[in-house]
Amino acid sequence: MDFRLLQDTICAIATPVGEAGIGLIRTSGPGSLELARKIFKPRRPDLRLKSHTLHYGWIKDPVSGQLIDEVLLSFMAAPSTYTREDTVEINCHSGYAVLDRIVQLILANGVRLAEPGEFTRRAFLNGRIDLSQAEAVVEIIRSRSEQGLLLANRHLRGELRQVIETWRETLLQAQTTIEAYIDFTDDLSEEGEEEGPAYETLVSGLSDSVFTPLLSVLNSYDEGRVLREGLTIVLVGKPNTGKSSMLNALLGKDRAIVAAAPGTTRDVIEDSFLLSGVQVRILDTAGIRNRPDEIESFGIERTLRSVSEADVVLWLIDNSRQLTSEDMKVYEAVRDSRYLVLLNKSDLPSAFPIEKVQERFKGPAPIFRLSVKKQSDIDRLKTYMAETFIRRPLENCRSAIVPNLRQKVLLESARDALLRAFDLLRSGAYGELISFELESARTQFDAVLGWENDSDLLDRIFSQFCIGK
Ligand SMILES: Nc1nc2c(ncn2[C@@H]2O[C@H](COP(=O)(O)OP(=O)(O)OP(=O)(O)O)[C@@H](O)[C@H]2O)c(=O)[nH]1
Ligand SMILES: [Mg+2]
Missing domain, CATH: 3.30.1360.120 (Probable tRNA modification gtpase trme; domain 1)
Structure with missing residues (x-):
């Protein structure tokens, strides 16, 4: 254009x-x-x-x-x-x-x-x-939940701009202090060691007024994303543990086939429901097992891919049967995700105590004993998920400024530049090097606000708009 x-x-x-x-x-x-x-x-x-x-x-x-x-x-x-x-x-x-x-x-x-x-x-x-306010205009138009709208409105009012402007100002002052010192030492004769600027004070000042608040803006990204875009939950487990039954119970309808034979679900089944006003996308997957047939192994591949997309994994274990090496295989697939362990079929006699799960699969994941067949258990699980994955993040986000993906990437580069500047400051490196890193952090802040002239970037952002806006 x-x-x-x-x-x-x-x-x-x-x-x-x-x-x-x-x-x-x-x-x-x-x-x-x-x-x-x-x-x-x-x-x-x-x-x-x-x-x-x-x-x-x-x-x-x-x-x-x-x-x-x-x-x-x-x-x-x-x-x-x-x-x-x-x-x-x-x-x-x-x-x-x-x-x-x-x-x-x-x-x-x-x-x-x-x-x-x-x-x-x-x-x-x-x-x-x-630019952050311009992006907020798109966010408002696209908002599908009250929470998403709330976050976008804060951007539109320019809250991100205000904090970034203060951060910029602080960086500029620090740079001025450092550069004044560089000039000063240039003028010095070889007579002796001069005291440098108070590096520790500089580091702690920058850390309190820029670095720490920057981290808290970055931390709110994941929580904000869930509120804006919804939550993706993936059900996994070895065959026959009750994943499809859990899908149906959470949806409150007969969506997937449930059968006593293991290996019933062979593909990923997707549906959605509302939890505390937030859209939850839920995926039921093929059970993970040791010796799958050909179709099943395609299904398992898809299961693993779904796990990588999940915000939360619900790992189902059949409490009425002994743990096997297949459960270990599932553990390996989910251990790097955020997950809950659901010890299902608690209406049947347990084959092992709950402690055994903690022993065998080390990890801080919460464990629930429940039965898909009991509505009160399903309600309890929903309440827990709403509290943990929606209400708590929402509370945190009420007072936070939540960046979008573009802003987050830039803010992460600013964070890294600041960390490098701190290292240099502490090790007494040349002022020029420190000043360079502070400058580089400031450039990232400018980019968030669109202060450098990048017309490709502007084209990219404004092409998401509708005509007439
Ligand atoms: N008693 C009891 N049976 C259950 C419970 N949950 C599921 N089942 C039964 O366990 C069997 C398997 O359930 P599914 O929901 O099909 O299990 P799945 O994990 O989806 O199995 P695959 O798709 O084969 O991996 C069915 O016969 C269910 O009725 C439970 O909480 N208690
Ligand atoms: Mg199934």
Whole structure:
């Protein structure tokens, strides 16, 4: 997109095109007012198009004189507008023909169609919002849960920008201190050792005011992601332990085939349910066993792939039968994930005590004895999962700023640069090297806010928008 064209005027339909009560067409750019004067016929002929006011009248083709639609039109003078440019909004009837006719008329009067996201891109280029706020606009439009909306709104209000600006400022000050010292030592004659700047104070200052808060923003990423995108749970275990029964119980419907024969489920079965207002995607998988037939081994491969996608793995063990080497195989598949152990079939006599699981499979994972056949057990499991995987993260996120993936990657590089700077500071390295690392952390912060001019990046971000936003 060529942004030397920022001086031109753009237009787009801002509402979904189709039959509806009202359609909104908007323009942005210096030609907006002149356009409105050409194509709008106010009811009161002497009307001045006062800014930020709704005016009643008609859209009229200035060439043929034909009245096209009855509308409410507003003109908003720069800079108090979404884009910081002159803007016109036309509330008309919504239908394919009427919207199309008005847009055609606007295009015939020296205005061009906007690219996706171009209004928000102009708001960014004109300095009204930073890149994290522009991204928040997409997040708000896409939010499917109240929690996701809450997080996006904090970004839109510019909370991330505020903390990053303070961090930048602190880094700049530290850099100034270090560079002043470099200049100072350059001026020194060879006479003797001079005291360096108080390195320990610098490290602890940077650590308290930048590094620690940066880590807490990074830590909120995973929790925030679950709230925004939902939770993926994967059921695994050796054959016949009750995975498909658990899927059906959690969904409250007969989704997967349950049978006494081991090896019933051979492919991954997926469905979803709501837990505390968050969408949970749940996958039932083929049982992991030692000597699978060909189809089963394809299934097991898919099981392992699903485990790698999981936020939480539910590992089912049949408590009514002895543990075998197959359970060990499952353990190896899940041990690096976040998982819960479910000792199922507790309505039958247990073949081994619960301690045996702890002994055999070392790990801090919580263990539940339960029976899929008991509704109260299923409710207890759901309550535990809602509390642990949704409510607690939500509480943490209420006061946190949660970055998106792009921001997280940049913030991680900033964290690494700071860690290198700390090492250098402690080892008394050359000031230039330390200053370089601080600079590099600051560049990452600038990139989060979109302060370096990377038009590919902007294209990538704004292409996710819809037209008219
Ligand atoms: N008594 C009892 N039987 C259970 C329980 N859970 C599952 N079963 C039975 O165990 C058998 C296997 O259950 P499934 O849910 O098909 O087990 P699965 O883990 O999906 O098995 P595969 O798909 O073969 O890997 C069925 O006969 C179930 O009725 C339970 O809590 N108590
Ligand atoms: Mg099954």
